[in-house]
Amino acid sequence: MSKQIITEADYAKVISHIDLDCFYCQVEQRRLGISDTVPLCVAQWGNLVAVNYAARKYGIMRNESVNEAKLKCPDLISVHVATFAPGKKAGYHLKPNQATHKVCLDVYRRASRQIFSVIQNFTTEYQKGSIDEAYINITQLVNDEIDKQISLGNIEFVYDNQSNEKLPVINWSQGGIATKYRVGSSSDDRDFGWSSLRSYYGAIVTARIRDAIFSQLGFTCSAGVSHSRILSKLGSSLNKPNKQAIILQTDVPDFIGSMKLEKLRFLGGKLGKNIKELLGVETVSDMQRHSLEKLEGFFPLKTARFIYKSCRGIDPDVVPSSTKPKSFSSVKSFGNISKLTTLQQVQDWVAVLSTDIWERLMEQQDIDRYWPKKLTLTMVSSKINVEARNCSKNFPLHFCKNVMESPELLIKSASELVIQLIYNTKNKKSLPSIFPVECLLLHTTQFYSYDINHKNKQITNWVSQSTLKINKSELQNSELTYDRTESAESHIVSSFSTKHYRDNLYGSSKKSPTSKKKPLVTITTKKNSTTLLSPKKNLFSYFDALKKSETHDQAENLSSEPFKTQSDQGKISIKPHTQENPTTPNIIKADPSIYMNQSFADQSIYNLSENNSAISDSIDFIQCTQCPEKNSNIPSKDWASHVDYHLALKLQEKEKHAEKIVNQFSNIFKKQNADI
DNA sequence: CATTATGACGCT
DNA sequence: TAGCGTCATA
Numbered sequence: 001m002s003k004q005i006i007t008e009a010d011y012a013k014v015i016s017h018i019d020l021d022c023f024y025c026q027v028e029q030r031r032l033g034i035s036d037t038v039p040l041c042v043a044q045w046g047n048l049v050a051v052n053y054a055a056r057k058y059g060i061m062r063n064e065s066v067n068e069a070k071l072k073c074p075d076l077i078s079v080h081v082a083t084f085a086p087g088k089k090a091g092y093h094l095k096p097n098q099a100t101h102k103v104c105l106d107v108y109r110r111a112s113r114q115i116f117s118v119i120q121n122f123t124t125e126y127q128k129g130s131i132d133e134a135y136i137n138i139t140q141l142v143n144d145e146i147d148k149q150i151s152l153g154n155i156e157f158v159y160d161n162q163s164n165e166k167l168p169v170i171n172w173s174q175g176g177i178a179t180k181y182r183v184g185s186s187s188d189d190r191d192f193g194w195s196s197l198r199s200y201y202g203a204i205v206t207a208r209i210r211d212a213i214f215s216q217l218g219f220t221c222s223a224g225v226s227h228s229r230i231l232s233k234l235g236s237s238l239n240k241p242n243k244q245a246i247i248l249q250t251d252v253p254d255f256i257g258s259m260k261l262e263k264l265r266f267l268g269g270k271l272g273k274n275i276k277e278l279l280g281v282e283t284v285s286d287m288q289r290h291s292l293e294k295l296e297g298f299f300p301l302k303t304a305r306f307i308y309k310s311c312r313g314i315d316p317d318v319v320p321s322s323t324k325p326k327s328f329s330s331v332k333s334f335g336n337i338s339k340l341t342t343l344q345q346v347q348d349w350v351a352v353l354s355t356d357i358w359e360r361l362m363e364q365q366d367i368d369r370y371w372p373k374k375l376t377l378t379m380v381s382s383k384i385n386v387e388a389r390n391c392s393k394n395f396p397l398h399f400c401k402n403v404m405e406s407p408e409l410l411i412k413s414a415s416e417l418v419i420q421l422i423y424n425t426k427n428k429k430s431l432p433s434i435f436p437v438e439c440l441l442l443h444t445t446q447f448y449s450y451d452i453n454h455k456n457k458q459i460t461n462w463v464s465q466s467t468l469k470i471n472k473s474e475l476q477n478s479e480l481t482y483d484r485t486e487s488a489e490s491h492i493v494s495s496f497s498t499k500h501y502r503d504n505l506y507g508s509s510k511k512s513p514t515s516k517k518k519p520l521v522t523i524t525t526k527k528n529s530t531t532l533l534s535p536k537k538n539l540f541s542y543f544d545a546l547k548k549s550e551t552h553d554q555a556e557n558l559s560s561e562p563f564k565t566q567s568d569q570g571k572i573s574i575k576p577h578t579q580e581n582p583t584t585p586n587i588i589k590a591d592p593s594i595y596m597n598q599s600f601a602d603q604s605i606y607n608l609s610e611n612n613s614a615i616s617d618s619i620d621f622i623q624c625t626q627c628p629e630k631n632s633n634i635p636s637k638d639w640a641s642h643v644d645y646h647l648a649l650k651l652q653e654k655e656k657h658a659e660k661i662v663n664q665f666s667n668i669f670k671k672q673n674a675d676i
Numbered sequence: 677c678a679t680t681a682t683g684a685c686g687c688t
Numbered sequence: 689t690a691g692c693g694t695c696a697t698a
Contacts, residue, residue: 024698042698047679049698062698063678081681081698103681108698130683130697269695331681376691439680686694 005292005305010227010314011195011249014202016136017232018209020115020221021241023132024050027111028079030218040077041069045098045335049081053241082107084352099338102330102352106360108132111219113367116323118213122205125321127229132221135229136209137319142201149201158192168197175200178207181239184251195249199225203246210244228315230265231256252313257285264310275307287311324368329443330356339382339436343422346437347415350377353442354414358407361444371399372444375410377417380439399450414442 020026024042029052034040039055041048043066051060051069058073066078083101084090090104112131119126125137149155156169170191172179179200191200202225213219223244224235231252235245247255256264261284262272278298281287288311295304306316330353340346361371375397403409422434 019697022698044680044698049680098680105681105698109682128683132698133696266695271694325683326685327683329682333680335679374690441681681698683696684694685696687692688690 005308006312006314010309012198013137013139013227013315013318014142014198014205014225015227015229015232015315015319016134016138016202016206016209017129017224017229017236018119018134018136018206018213018221019129019223019236019240020132020219022050022052023111023219024081024108025052026219027108031107032079034077036220038077039073039075040079041066043078043080044103045096048078081105084356098335102332102356104356105131109360111217114217115213115219118216119209120323121212122209124323125319127319127322129233135232135319136206137321138202138205138209139198141205142198145201145205146197155197160192167192168194170196170200172200175204178244179203179246181243182246182248182251183235183238183255184248191248195227198227199246199248202226203244206244226252226313228313229319230310230315231313233265234259234263247313253285253288256311256313257283257288259284261287261311267307267310271303271307284311324370324447325364326447327443327445328357328360328364328372329441330354330360331439331441333380333439334437339438340440341436343418346379346418346440349440350414350418350442351411353440354411355407357442357444358410362404365404368449370447370449372397373399373446373448374444375413375417376441376443376445377414377421378439378441378443379418379421379434379437380441381434382436382438397444 025040028034028042029036029038029040036052037054038052039058039060040052041055041060042050046065046067048060048062048064048066048069051062051064055069055073055076058069058076060069060072060076069078070076080092080096082090082092082104083096084104085093085096085101090106093101108131115132116126116128116134119134119136123136123138123141125140127135129135146155156171157166158169159165160167170193172182172189172191206223206225210221210223213221220242222236222240222242224232224238224247225244226232226235226247227249231247234256235247238245261276261281262268264272264284266272267275275281275287275298279287279290281290287307292304292308295308298304299307309316332349332353334340340349364370397403397410397413400409
C-alpha cells in the first residue's frame, strides 16, 4: 500500500516556486524611484502590509502600525496604497480616510500581470500562487536543456555498478551562483544521478527566469527549486531576498523532517492543528512515522493521502496551468468608526464596489474575453447585533451590451442584491437587522469565455456583423496588446505613469465611457498600429477610448501624487496640496449616490418575473423606506429623507406576506423534522 | 496572533 | 448549484 502511493514519477518533476521580495514595496520603490537600500514600507490605513528588507533591519514587521514602525526607524518611508477617493481620481492620496476612501490595488495587479507575462514566455505551465507567487513546472524546460547539454557533450557519465547504468555526473560548482544554495550539508560538490541533474538544471532554468524578470521589469524575487510545490515553496523562503534554494531528493527527509508540521503548505491552518492534536505530533518526521492506514482512520481518504504525501514532500497533484483569474472581488470594511447605519450608505458603497469591479472586468477584457455569470454580495454585520451575520446572495449576471457599456447595470444588479439580502432572508422568520454593516464584499465568479469566434447567441446579437468579420489573426494580435506589444522597459513606465484610467471612480465613471460619444473604431494591433473597424460599437472601442484619454490625462496624477505621499510622511516638505475636506465619518459624499438617486432602481434590468419571482419581488423593495426589523437602529429620519411613503406602505404589506410564506416554510420544515 | 483586501478551492 | 468554510499572501 505505502509503496504504490509514491512512485518514481513523483520525483521526476522539476518545480520552481518564485516569490517576489516584499512585492508591494518593490512596486512602490520602482514607481517612486527609491533605492532598495532605503527603508520603506507599504501601509493600508494604519497598518503595514509590506516591509522592505532595509526596513526589516530595524525590526519592523508586517502588521505593525505605522507609528510603531516609525519609532523603530524615524527615516522610514511609509507609502499608503493607492485609494479611490470621493470625487477624485484614483491614486496616491494624501490622507486616505478609511471612512471615505477605498483601497485600490491596481498598481500591484498590473505589475503582477507583467511578471506572469515574463514567466509565460518560458512556459505556460505555471500556476499563480498569489499576486506575487508562481509555481512553475519547469520539467520540460529542464529536460530540453539536459538533452541539449548531452548532445553538446557537456555532460559526463560514469558507470554505476549498483544499478548497472550510466549515470550523469554533476559538478555543482560549475553552475555558479544559480546552483550555489543547496539545503543540507551532505551534498558534495560532485554528485551523480538523474534526479540531481534535473535539480541542477532546474536551478539554472529558474535563475534564467528570475533574471528575465529582473532585466525586463526590475523586480527581484526569490525561488525554490525541487520536485514538488511543497518543497519549492519551502525553498523559496530560505534565502530571501533575491536568492534561490535547491532541495535535492536526497536531502528531502532531513530538510522537512525537523520542520514543524504547520510549515507545510495547507497544513498551516486548521487541518495542521487537528493533525497535531489528534496524533500528538509536532514535526514532520513525527508524522512520517504514521502509516497511511493509520491516517485513513483519522481523516477522509483524500485528506489522509494528501497528508501522507505532503510529509514526504510530494505533491498529490500536478501543477495546473491556469493563467486567467477565476474571480474578481472588491471589499470594503468599515473598521470601528465608520460602520454603515443606513441603507443609503450601503447602496452608495455597493456602487463603489461595483464600479471598481466593473472597471477591472473591463480592463480584463483587454486581455481575456471572458465575463462572469455570477455576482455575489456578502454583508458582514455586527457580532453584538443578534447573531453574527455574514450572508451572501447570488445574482445572475447576464452578459449583454448594456453591462459592458457602463458600470450602471452592474451597480444596479448589486443594489438589487442588497435588497435581496436584507429583505429576503430565507431561514429566519423574523428578520434581524443588518445594521450596522461592518463589511461589504462584492464578488464576481463563474467566468466563461465569450470568444467572438465562438457561437454565443447573446454575443452575436450584440456584436455587429461587421465586427464578426474581423479576421482572426487580427483579433488574436489585439489580445496581446496589453502585455506584449511594448518593450519591457517602456512597459513598466507606461504601467506606472500612464495606464491610469480609473479617474473619478466615485464621481464621473458614469460619464467617462458613455459621454465619449464619438464612436471609436480602432483596435490596437500587435505592431502598435491601429486598424479601422466597423464604426459600430465593438468590444474594443471602450479601451481605445481609455488608452487615448489616459495618456495626457493621467500622467500628472500618478506621477506626481506619489511624491506628495512621500512628503506627507515627513520626508520632504511640500505644501499640503488642497485637500478635500476629510468628510465626516458616516456620510459618504461619494458620487455613486448619483446612481442611487437616478432611480434606475425602479426599472428592472432583467426580465426576472418568469423564472425568479423572489428576485422580481425584491426589486420592488429597492426604495423601501422603513426597515422592517424591530431592533433596527436606523434613525428614521435617515430613512425618511429619501423615500417614498406610498411605496413603503405597499411594501410593508408585501413584507408581511413574505413573512407569512417564510413561516409556512418553517412550519413545513418542522413537520418534516417531526416526521423524521 | 492582529487588519484589510484580495484570490483559489473544497465540502455539502 | 448555492452557500459557506479553509488556506493563502501583501
